[in-house]
Amino acid sequence: AFFSDINVLKSQVNGALAETPFGQFLAPGIADRTDVDIVFRPQHVRIDFDRAGKGPLPTATDGVPARAVVKRARYLGHESLVEFQMDYDGSVLKVTVPRVFLPEVGRVMWLTVPRNRCFIFPA
Known part of the structure; x- marks a missing residue:
């Protein structure tokens, strides 16, 4: 961070697994x-x-x-920052997308997190 x-x-x-x-x-x-804590950067989240x-x-x-x-959603000059409120707990995840990507507020989307881009640390 x-x-x-x-x-x-x-x-x-x-059992060596963290459920999310x-x-x-x-x-x-x-x-x-x-x-x-399972940690990942905003640019590694995939949007669908x-x-x-x-x-x-x-x-x-x-x-x-x-x-x-x-x-x-806002454009930052070379990438867009989209903040998503998660259904499962109301938390907010940040996602960055190259260029302009400005979905309307309230739009439902699906996020995935590539396993090879995550790090797990004891909290």
Whole structure:
């Protein structure tokens, strides 16, 4: 977080897995019942459009899509910053997108988080 914005998911490890609305994350070497932070940068979140109440299918590399609503979108000169309010707990995740991408406030979209772009730390 010292160098740039981050997003943080809170979870707890059970059987070397941390359960989240984005699916399970591997947490090898972390003891069961340990609270963890799953950290990823805004530029690594993938956005997909809503398809009549459904998002994309889950994949091994991107996990499960989580439903979110656009809270705010603004253009920053070379990229767009979109803030999403997550359905599962009301938290806000920040997503950056190259160039101009300004979905309207209130639009439903689906987010996925590539597993190879996440870091898991004991909380």
